[in-house]
Amino acid sequence: MTPQQTVNIIIDKQHVTAPKPVMTGSELRALHKPPIGPERDLFLKVPGPGDDRKIGDSEQVELKDGMHFFSVPSQINPGWVA
Numbered sequence: 001m002t003p004q005q006t007v008n009i010i011i012d013k014q015h016v017t018a019p020k021p022v023m024t025g026s027e028l029r030a031l032h033k034p035p036i037g038p039e040r041d042l043f044l045k046v047p048g049p050g051d052d053r054k055i056g057d058s059e060q061v062e063l064k065d066g067m068h069f070f071s072v073p074s075q076i077n078p079g080w081v082a
Helices: 025-031
Strands: 007-011 014-018 022-024 040-044 053-055 060-062 068-073
Touching: 007 025, 014 025, 022 025, 025 040
Parallel strands: 007 068
Antiparallel strands: 007 014, 022 060, 040 053, 040 068
16 A cells, blocks of 8 residues: 655645545635635646636646646626625
């Protein structure tokens, strides 16, 4: 049996050590301090001209060192004033 592999990733500019090489969106949200709440969407930054990828809570992500994730508000209301 091989030792469990950790992966160094970045979530919202915070360096995080993932305890395993495959994690769900929910597990990734919980790694950030403070945890990323349900009012925000989690995205994987995709290098190059392609669109960044939204990560669902139950989606499994194969992690690699140096991956960048970021969160944004789920509801964006352009021009909305409180």
